[in-house]
Amino acid sequence: MSQPRKSRTYKWLAAIIAFVVLGVALGYYNRSALAMWGFDTFLSHSVAKKLEGSYKPLEGRPMPVETVYRKEEPFSMLLLGVDQRDKEIGRSDTMIYTVIRPIDGAILMISIPRDTYVDIVGKTTKSGEQWQDKITHAYAFGGANMSVETVEKLFGTGVNHYATINFAGFRDVINAMGGISLPITEDLVNDDADHEKFVVKAGKDLYDGTEALNYVRYREDAGGDTSRAGRHQVFLNAIMNKASNVSQWSKIPQMIEIMGSNFSTDLTPEHLIDLAKSMLQSDNRTIYSHTLKGEGHRKVSHGAWYYFADEEDLAKTSALIEAWLDPAKTKAQLPLPEDYQNKIDKPVESLSAKPADSTAKK
Helix, strand or coil: CCCCCCCCCCCCCHHHHHHHHHHHHCCCCCCCHHHHHHHHHHCHHHHHHHHHHHECCCCCCCCCCCCCCCCCCCEEEEEEEEECCCCCCCEEEEEEEEEEECCCCEEEEEECCCCEEEEEEEEECCCCCEEEEECCHHHHHHHHHHHHHHHHHHHCCCCCEEEEEEHHHHHHHHHHCCCECCCCCCCEEECCCCCCCEEECCCCCCECHHHHHHHHHCCCCCCHHHHHHHHHHHHHHHHHHHHCCHHHHHHHHHHHHHHHHHEEECCCHHHHHHHHHHHHCCCCCEEEEEECCEEEEECCCCCCEEEEECHHHHHHHHHHHHHHCCCCCCHHHCCCCHHHHCCCCCCCCECCCCCCCCCCCC
């Protein structure tokens, strides 16, 4: 049975895109030594100051002992893309368990489908039994803290940090950049009865924030998750290529202002800047992604639709995460998701590379 979607469902990569955009906003993409010196000299202090409001440690969790970012250590981070309107808490429509290896310039992203049926840690029924529900509801019930603890139980491993981004801020940051270029050669028409309706026109020089977000959200082509993953990679490269222009410097304060209340994390401003500098200066940044395998169905007739993770794939994914978090492993020794193991002739594209010519069509 096909999976019904609410109109406000946002695709999984929006959260990591927002995180990368934050790094771009910190001004560390341009690899010129002069450019780096200019940012450090004139803007780094003001950027750190503006990011202070985004620093929001989670209650009840141990604070990091280290006060200085150690770029040699791999760490995990839960990225949450939240569709929050007005003063409501919202739901985490996007949830990605991310392993970041700054010294390698490598990122592993594990996408967790929003309807995955799990134990919601910290919530029980009236009779005291464990509450089971869609993982997206963890954020609605208990914010980022409950989301982190629920994901930790799902994978059987810890989460070192978290970051949330409200999609309104994501759109506005793209607009502040003046839009980005995307290789859309045919109109993208999202018009299924269960989907939000939109059209992204082909052949434009630049696409604004709403169009760019719709590009990664588009889900009605025949390629399914494979095609969407390709668009996500193209989109990341488009953002990075646009941000590499030194002329973007003048927009950094505006970008940080836009992030404001739309972004929160338990990484300090200093850690964010050091992380952005470490990751975005690398000449060999690579992102490997995997979406939890499983199948969707209703538990009871006319009941809610759930996604049930495949137990074998879940175990393999947990082992993959553990290996990536091992600081003793080199980049060459890291195991890859199955989707990449048989693609030796098509290596994962570096984030610093120009986006390949791509056609996204219905």
